[in-house]
Amino acid sequence: xxxxxxxxxxxxxxxxxxxxxxxxxxxxxxxxxxxxxxxxxxxxxxxxxxxxxxxxxxxxxxxxxxxxxxxxxxxxx
Amino acid sequence: xxxxxxxxxxxxxxxxxxxxxxxxxxxxxxxxxxxxxxxxxxxxxxxxxxxxxxxxxxxxxxxxxxxxxxxxxxxxxxxxxxxxxxxxxxxxxxxxxxxxxxxxxxxxxxxxxxxxxxxxxxxxxxxxxxxxxxxxxxxxxxxxxxxxxxxxxxxxxxxxxxxxxxxxxxxxxxxx
Numbered sequence: 001x002x003x004x005x006x007x008x009x010x011x012x013x014x015x016x017x018x019x020x021x022x023x024x025x026x027x028x029x030x031x032x033x034x035x036x037x038x039x040x041x042x043x044x045x046x047x048x049x050x051x052x053x054x055x056x057x058x059x060x061x062x063x064x065x066x067x068x069x070x071x072x073x074x075x076x077x
Numbered sequence: 078x079x080x081x082x083x084x085x086x087x088x089x090x091x092x093x094x095x096x097x098x099x100x101x102x103x104x105x106x107x108x109x110x111x112x113x114x115x116x117x118x119x120x121x122x123x124x125x126x127x128x129x130x131x132x133x134x135x136x137x138x139x140x141x142x143x144x145x146x147x148x149x150x151x152x153x154x155x156x157x158x159x160x161x162x163x164x165x166x167x168x169x170x171x172x173x174x175x176x177x178x179x180x181x182x183x184x185x186x187x188x189x190x191x192x193x194x195x196x197x198x199x200x201x202x203x204x205x206x207x208x209x210x211x212x213x214x215x216x217x218x219x220x221x222x223x224x225x226x227x228x229x230x231x232x233x234x235x236x237x238x239x240x241x242x243x244x245x246x247x248x249x250x251x252x253x
Contacts, residue, residue, distance in 0.1 A: 003162050042174060042175050045245075050238065052183060054195075
């Protein structure tokens with residue numbers, strides 16, 4: 001398994017969707033490859049940061065506008 | 078309303094990256110829910126439909142907008158030598174900033190860099206990224222929502238994550 005092979009299938013590995021035999025092969029490559037270990041660690045972290053950054057909440061004033069919009073809409077339905 | 082409006086706004090904002098556009102999408106989604114009435118077989122069907130309609134309305138809202146901001150992902154993907162090893166400067170390919178504290182990564186210039194990287198993803202990639210990594214839906218569910226194959230969803234998700242990783246590494250790698 002080369003670095004190219006490892007990075008190509010990294011999403012399945014990180015998401016726990018990789019067959020055990022392939023995961024074991026990938027782990028063996030990681031043991032001897034510092035660039036791939038760094039890539040995996042930063043890929044995981046980037047994914048986690050993307051998740052946190054995406055957890056945005058609707059501003060309170062927007063929620064109030066939405067409630068008014070729905071109330072007005074339902075009155076006319 | 079609260080149960081769905083939070084999710085709809087999160088997804089709409091995640092795709093459009095614009096609060097006013099996301100607000101319009103939320104209103105349009107609720108209008109469609111009202112017009113459709115009780116034509117759903119259970120909460121799961123309603124939830125799936127809401128994700129689908131929100132994604133479509135958000136992508137429509139984006140159509141023709143801010144494309145100049147979006148960059149080709151090819152420049153953000155790792156490169157390799159003919160033998161399959163990583164190409165590039167050694168210090169860069171072993172740079173590991175993953176142990177930096179979250180409060181540092183999620184504030185100041187690092188946060189701006191992360192947001193800019195998300196902004197620059199093509200919208201269909203961003204939709205998949207939000208549905209998978211924020212809404213935590215399965216690849217199968219996302220494929221049904223965006224109307225694509227599971228293989229295409231997995232490819233887009235992986236490339237989007239790699240692009241975020243690359244952008245952050247270019248910014249943070251030197252100081253790791």
